[in-house]
Amino acid sequence: MDIQICVGSSCHLKGSAVIIEKMQAAVEKYNLVGKVNLSGSFCMGVCNRMGVTVSVDGEVHTGISPENFSEFFSDHVLAKLNG
Amino acid sequence: MRKFDTKVQHLKYKVLREVARLAWKDQLLENVMDIPKMIVPGKTPTMRCCVYKERAILGERVKIAMGGDTSNPNIIQVIDIACDECPAAGYEVTDSCRGCLAHRCEDVCKRGAISFDHNHVAHIDKTKCVECGQCAKVCPYSAIVNRKRPCQVACKVKAISIDENNAAAIDNEKCIQCGACVYQCPFGAISDKSYILNVIDMIKKSEGNKNYKVYAIVAPAFASQFMHAKVGQAITGMKQLGFHTVIEAALGGDMVAMNESRELVEKVAEKGAMTSSCCPAFVRYIQTAFPELVDFVSHNPSPMVALAKYIKSTDQNSKVVFVGPCTAKKAECQLEGAKDYVDAVLTFEELQALFDSKEIELSELAEDVLDNASYFGRIFARTGGLSDAVAQALKEQNIDFETKPVVCNGIEECRMALLKLSKNPKILGGNFIEGMACLGGCINGAGCLTHGEKNKADVDKYGREAMEKTISDAVSILQNF
Numbered sequence: 001m002d003i004q005i006c007v008g009s010s011c012h013l014k015g016s017a018v019i020i021e022k023m024q025a026a027v028e029k030y031n032l033v034g035k036v037n038l039s040g041s042f043c044m045g046v047c048n049r050m051g052v053t054v055s056v057d058g059e060v061h062t063g064i065s066p067e068n069f070s071e072f073f074s075d076h077v078l079a080k081l082n083g
Numbered sequence: 084m085r086k087f088d089t090k091v092q093h094l095k096y097k098v099l100r101e102v103a104r105l106a107w108k109d110q111l112l113e114n115v116m117d118i119p120k121m122i123v124p125g126k127t128p129t130m131r132c133c134v135y136k137e138r139a140i141l142g143e144r145v146k147i148a149m150g151g152d153t154s155n156p157n158i159i160q161v162i163d164i165a166c167d168e169c170p171a172a173g174y175e176v177t178d179s180c181r182g183c184l185a186h187r188c189e190d191v192c193k194r195g196a197i198s199f200d201h202n203h204v205a206h207i208d209k210t211k212c213v214e215c216g217q218c219a220k221v222c223p224y225s226a227i228v229n230r231k232r233p234c235q236v237a238c239k240v241k242a243i244s245i246d247e248n249n250a251a252a253i254d255n256e257k258c259i260q261c262g263a264c265v266y267q268c269p270f271g272a273i274s275d276k277s278y279i280l281n282v283i284d285m286i287k288k289s290e291g292n293k294n295y296k297v298y299a300i301v302a303p304a305f306a307s308q309f310m311h312a313k314v315g316q317a318i319t320g321m322k323q324l325g326f327h328t329v330i331e332a333a334l335g336g337d338m339v340a341m342n343e344s345r346e347l348v349e350k351v352a353e354k355g356a357m358t359s360s361c362c363p364a365f366v367r368y369i370q371t372a373f374p375e376l377v378d379f380v381s382h383n384p385s386p387m388v389a390l391a392k393y394i395k396s397t398d399q400n401s402k403v404v405f406v407g408p409c410t411a412k413k414a415e416c417q418l419e420g421a422k423d424y425v426d427a428v429l430t431f432e433e434l435q436a437l438f439d440s441k442e443i444e445l446s447e448l449a450e451d452v453l454d455n456a457s458y459f460g461r462i463f464a465r466t467g468g469l470s471d472a473v474a475q476a477l478k479e480q481n482i483d484f485e486t487k488p489v490v491c492n493g494i495e496e497c498r499m500a501l502l503k504l505s506k507n508p509k510i511l512g513g514n515f516i517e518g519m520a521c522l523g524g525c526i527n528g529a530g531c532l533t534h535g536e537k538n539k540a541d542v543d544k545y546g547r548e549a550m551e552k553t554i555s556d557a558v559s560i561l562q563n564f
Contacts, residue, residue, distance in 0.1 A: 004397070007455070009453050013454050016560055017560050040561065041398065043327060
């Protein structure tokens with residue numbers, strides 16, 4: 001699975017760095033190292049005021065924040081991997 | 084508000100704008116011959132002897148705006164018919180010489196080049212004169228003037244000579260593409276070739292960034308350029324032009340600072356000193372004038388190339404355009420090791436022309452954001468900034484090493500430092516040569532809209548506004564993948 005986290009200006013200011021840390025921790029916690037390929041991206045063209053943009057196998061999700069990260073991870077990463 | 088320092092820049096801009104305007108509409112080929120008349124209508128000349136000569140020169144400017152003479156590999160090109168054949172006699176005694184008794188000019192001339200006629204009026208023997216200028220300095224009547232051509236005065240690497248037709252000629256072997264002559268020629272007779280058409284074509288063929296994405300990297304001197312608008316408005320404008328997104332070259336600066344600081348420790352242990360590699364004109368100067376010192380040059384790519392390489396690693400289907408103050412970058416992007424990553428280079432002058440070709444009025448736009456780098460990456464734009472960043476990078480990595488920077492502001496200071504290094508690294512008085520070809524650093528690059536003291540303050544202020552305060556924080560997002 002390819003996960004891209006946006007590190008462009010808008011997402012950077014909304015905390016890409018924190019989301020990257022959480023993503024790495026989650027990947028380790030669920031033993032997904034090797035199964036998930038993490039990379040950066042400069043802008044996916046859907047900047048907004050809510051949070052960071054993350055794409056999972058090309059599917060773009062916006063507004064990811066430290067608060068909703070766990071929900072996002074289980075709904076769109078774990079569910080997809082297990083489903 | 085006036086956007087340029089000089090009327091020469093304004094003229095160049097008008098040509099670029101008209102070429103771009105027609106190119107966006109796919110009407111350039113049919114209308115290219117009409118551009119000179121659009122810019123100089125009517126019958127009254129405003130710049131030269133007649134409108135026909137004005138238009139002939141504008142025709143040449145149009146060619147340069149469309150990429151210039153392809154048979155000449157240099158990106159700096161002379162427009163011979165615009166070259167006004169300035170007097171090129173060097174130091175001369177004028178009518179103001181009063182034939183005084185003191186003869187300070189004679190005393191100060193170490194070459195014995197000054198003699199006097201029966202009226203005690205001074206004369207300079209050109210076969211003895213070395214153009215040191217001391218006589219001109221001491222004359223109480225300011226009777227001795229330097230009639231050297233402005234382009235030759237500007238060219239500190241002595242690449243400009245006068246050809247048989249009395250026009251300026253550039254020695255491509257010596258030229259470092261710094262653009263000093265381009266900015267200094269009062270008649271605009273030397274110009275940097277433009278690649279705006281490549282960029283317009285790239286944007287058009289991307290069909291709204293669908294077929295591939297066009298990324299823009301902006302140099303940190305950007306912060307000082309658009310006096311009539313905010314940085315955020317310029318970013319919005321660039322996206323309206325058709326760029327997918329805009330990223331700070333300063334992030335490449337942060338990446339370079341990290342790597343260059345580690346390389347410095349190794350290189351100093353091995354060779355006693357190292358030079359920076361981010362200014363392409365400085366690197367080319369070493370290659371052409373001090374080839375024996377090439378091994379002292381840092382192996383790091385420039386911030387432009389480092390970042391472009393990273394962008395291409397995140398998006399294989401992308402084009403990267405660098406926008407900066409620098410004419411030498413146009414040559415750098417054609418070099419091995421750069422051309423696979425950087426697809427085109429624009430100057431700030433050209434960006435302004437592109438905005439206006441699409442009637443994009445920056446001051447009326449909403450503000451977008453630009454924040455990818457740290458304070459230290461951003462201050463690369465001014466002299467001393469790179470040295471500060473390298474020292475900071477060592478500190479952040481807990482490497483116990485004392486950087487002793489030799490900050491070279493302008494190519495003449497670079498030459499002095501390189502001369503010392505070529506004799507013996509021990510007499511250099513430091514271990515790290517920060518070489519910047521332009522006085523003041525990139526903020527005074529030839530492709531800037533404005534050149535001035537205020538620019539340094541703008542860049543420092545912009546640096547302090549960066550969200551990331553340290554280099555490690557700025558590059559950590561990249562290293563995490």
